[in-house]
Amino acid sequence: MGRGERDTVARGARLYEAAQAVVDDHARAVEAARAALKPINDAAVKRELDAIPVARLQDVTEGRLRLGSVEKSGLRTVGSVLEAGPYRLRQIPGVGQRTADQMLAAAHRLSEAAHETVAVHIDVDRPEPSTTVLVTALHVLVEAGPDARRAVDKAAALSERLGPSLADARPAAGRIRMLLAGQEKKARVSAAVTEVRALVDEAEQTDLPGLLAQTSVDLLRTPASDVAAWVDFELRSAEYYSLLAEISGRQPDAAAAEGFLPDEIAERVRTQHLDDTHRQVSLRGYQAFGARFALAQRKVLLGDEMGLGKTIQAIAVLAHLAAEGQSHFMVVCPASVLVNWTREIEARSALRVMVLHGPDRHYAFADWKGRGGVGVTTFDALRGFPAPGGGEVGLLVVDEAHSVKNPQAKRSQAVAEWTEHCGRALFMTGTPMENRVVEFRNLVRMLDGDVADSLGERDALAGSVAFRKAVAPVYLRRNQEDVLTELPSLQQTDEWEELSASDEEAYRDAVRAGNFMAMRRAAYMRPEKSAKLDRLREIVQEAGANGQKTVVFSYFKDVLGVVGEALASELAEGTAVFGPLTGGVPAGRRQQIVDDFAGVAGPAVLLAQIQAAGVGLNMQAASVVVICEPQIKPTVEHQAVARAHRMGQVRPVRVYRLLATGGVDERMVRMLEAKTRLFDAYARRSAVAEATPDAVDVSDTELARRIVEEEQARLGLTDERVTAVE
Template identity: 70%
Template sequence: MGRSDREAVARGRRLCGAAQGVVGDHARAVEAVRAALTPICEGLAERELDAIPVARLKEVTEGRLRLGEVERAGFRTVRQVLDAGPYRLRQIPGVGQQTAAQTVAAARQIADAVRETIAVHVDVDRPDAQTTALVVALHVLVEAGPEARRALDAARALSDRLGPLLDEARPVSSRLRLLVAGKPGRKRALGAAAEIRAVTGQAERDGVPELLAQASVDLLRGPATEIAALVDFELRSAEYYSLIAEISDRRPDPAAAEGFLPGEVAERVRGQRLDDTQRRVSLRGYQAFGARFMLAQRRVIVGDEMGLGKTIQAIAALAHLAAEGQSHFMVVCPAGVLINWTREIESRSRLRVTALHGPERQEAFADWQGRGGVGVTTFDALRGFPPPRGGEPAMLVVDEAHYVKNPKARRSLAVREWAERCERVALLTGTPMENRVAEFRSLVEILRPGLADTIGDHTGVAGSEAFRKAVAPVYLRRNQLDVLAELPALQHTDEWEEPSARDEDAYRKAVLDGNFMAMRRAAYAHPEESAKLNRLREIVAEAAEGGLKVIVFSTFRDVLAVVRDALASDAVFGPLSGNLPPARRQQLVDEFAAVSGHAVLLAQIEAGGVGLNIQAASVVIICEPQVKPTVEHQAVARAHRMGQVRPVQVHRLLATGGVDERMVRLLANKSRLFDAYARRSAVAESTPDAVDVSDVALARRIVEDEQARLSATGGSR
């Protein structure tokens, strides 16, 4: 009792004041964003409502509303009805009070629905005053980063805890007050002072005062210049859009964000705590759910569509485990993305990372064993390391996990051996099944052999809905359209070209030789007269005029060499191929992204379509159709992904009358199978085996059909 109690209360009051200051500073920063966001959303809503005809109001009232007089009076759109209001509508002859009120009510219902679906897009090439003001306001919160969010959570908790205690401890501030408080009052006041001492002491030991002070500095920092804010937006657009969704409360549909998991699984995942103290990045709601899914379910497949941040979700799960005291983690990935993984771990977390690759990988592995952290290695290198002892590493992450779908492959056996000895395993893949449900089942078998046995072929026959329900304990998948409202438009165009005479000659020779691969690239055999190459030049020239970056994908290195010669530009990078060391691949992508304005990156589709982030590009050219539809999906997703700020145009070059036509037709079934079983969709229309076409069988069928057709037609297409 006495001075020490008064000092404890004074310290508590200062800490509470700092906490309340952070809450207020954050609220003002959020309010500045809302003030900039509201007119943009209202303007977008008004334009949408201006495009909706009055007749749509009948749908809201199931046809009961009579709008003939309203339309004859000149009202054409829902917005005009809202602007008029019930008073003006009642002035129309034949429109009574009830009809006017119902008409406006129906219009407001549509307006509410429109406002819920508004998606704000920032055009970085042509920013207007309103969106620029929004980006400037958002910049304060983005710059403050996840540390400010952590400070805000701590500030709210402290304010809620200390506020009532400080009120109760008020008599401690002077001896006179303490005397007149009476015995019960003194007891309560002294008890509150003791509790305040404990709370402030713990906060000081945790470094909370310093956290609050830094957050206040960050939140009160003056706004950036418009140019600086727009440049930062282009670099970190995902963080800006995440804040827009949060502040405007336009989050994705909860069921979609949770992958349409059954209620009992979703509830368990929601209850999983997620510690962010070892993490340097904020998560979107669906990403936090994905990290919790990995932790709660322990052995899982995260099959999110490309571009939704599977890497970040895995890092968040690793950071949580590190915060709980776990020390060793392993990431296995293709060589081409090893550098990307090490960069992401370093920049997005406080975890130590070691690349276990190259000639000194055994020494690096020994160092990782001794010091801990995240080891990042390749499928091939993993085979050379001794399997772990039970329980270590704390989590095994396998990126591009469809690489291990063949249970007999050596890399699959190595991953399986490690997985058997790890308590937690996360298989990451945007393409969990390419040809057969059985391939997906082989991934499940790595995680839970017992569950794999229950989802045999009969589950596939039962249809996609039964399949997803059966694998729910281990499988989470979300699609871009369900959770990324701000993603720029993706425009696919099939560019059908009539082959030239020289194209025809090269194609006929390839068919007669029975050479499927030569058939696929015959359109580039004579560059000077190639119809596809001419169209590719036109697309690149159009992109150059607009200052847009282009990626050109092909399966074949000789096709990419032809393209490089045809473009003959200093702004052409690559080709990025599977033969390049991982460091050189990433360097090419970085150099391509660093160019100001137009540039072209050439890439083999299997090498450039896996793992790398190429958001700098907004035009994608695919030189020939692919045997596996998912290869094209992956390649396009390298550019059209979270963080992209411009619309993405995809041009697939196709030649009429030959192998391209047959591949497009036959592979449509494979794409439909993937949609039914790996994506969320209606019940499958047929069993998986009914539409499966293996790569070898497809090639043989096309060659034989084309040989027969050319023989019957005398060689013409």
């Protein structure tokens, strides 16, 4: 054994130490989060037990306990019984050792149940020392990202393989020991050295040492400040809650997370491998199951309720198939979400994405055919592209699939043709389809004709055993309340829209006039071709289909008028539209409008001017909020959202901010984020900021002037007047 063997052992030892360090660093980071979670969880359990009357112990013991004297002694809740303990209980007249033991055993059973079910909610508007410690601990793991989990898994697998071989190879590091060793031992050491060399070479070829080193650095890095951690939590709350659910070990009911699929299908899905090589986002358990379902069943309809991350699940499927060697994918969606799809794919994966839309779409399609990647197109544009050959497209994704439920429509026929020529298809819709058997069957027929034929009218009752069994091979739907055990109370989404040609014309006119306020509302001024309005309709219609109420905010009265007319003519029968609630409506009347909105059974829409409704009104009946345009004062936007997201809101609130690419919206978002993100996030947690939105906002006039000048320069327009800032 010479220097080469000694070097191999040394390299192996360094790699093994690095792998072990990553595993240990990750374990410490997880333990820090668990330790931070425990007192918060314990306090939540105590509140739960302190609210349970002592009479509930009768239910647990099937009525065997007599609790009258216990209540008379002042112990009126299960929490007080646990706090009292056996000695205090035995001092109560009529309570002996056996009764005390039975009471405590019953109380402990309720305590265990509370520990399993209580959910921790992180209140971003009222940070406390304990929640700050938790958010800071979670921040380390969230910031390290999916690469950290990937590195930990690889490090653990490498340690398991490398450890034994390295132990057998260590004698090669000592010359004298090898000289004295027998032939059998030398052969064993030589084989171990060969194995160590192979493992080290394999690791270095994939740059695993670099990944391990970076992960250790990431796991040891703390946030710059508590404020930075809280700001990051606001921006990525879903990722924090996903980690929180994983760390707490409190997973949703397995049957609900798996969509109540039959055992044989669920088992096939569970065993489906899911490759994360090209994915740059972590998945919740139910999301991973959804991606596996699409892979295992090949052609499916994912019908998860809005807010559960259908797009993320689709990206996970795309990333897996890309890792398997597939090169071409197609996403078909409404024009209103085209930009969102491209941004999500770019942000959440390492896949190449191409927009196949607009006047140059045929050139872009030819480029996609030649180079591959994820093509993103619209239903109408798809009709102009030739259907692929067999095996050419690895996956066809159809978003808002309920849009193609009519088999007579040309867009439906184009989707059906593409689906037939693709080996895999993933249809997605958040609109519940179970009660619309005819429409549902039309969608399913594109995926599996046999399943479609098995759906009879008698299976129309949603949730019926016959229906679930019949559609199980192709259909998966989960609801928020079933799968989000640690429920994010507020989910915020920026919806980026590409302006239509008509929108662009209206926008150019406003820029030419130097009218900043006209620029901000130009996207709604030609409603028949408005991209933002199209997306707003879709959001409201989907919320209504799920029985949810929606508040639509805008700064502008005329925008609310356009929105009201559009919704009144297109919403499903029985969906009431209230408002608009504007500054001209007397204060007493405003509250009456809100009360009427809240009092309606089922879906409803409230239109409200953001500065008129942002303070003093409680709109917690709404679980969906749409903001028509970004606000000059971010605090006004925060306060408006807080009208719905506040004490008494029992459902999570989903906030959509409608933004147009390439113009005033994008410039406003970028400027305001750069100038006020950290300061605003800190300052608005004070009473002053809550009472006075102007306290932390940049100058309206200066912001408007800069944006108008930049837009005039970008569009080649020379009029430099700035009007209508206020």
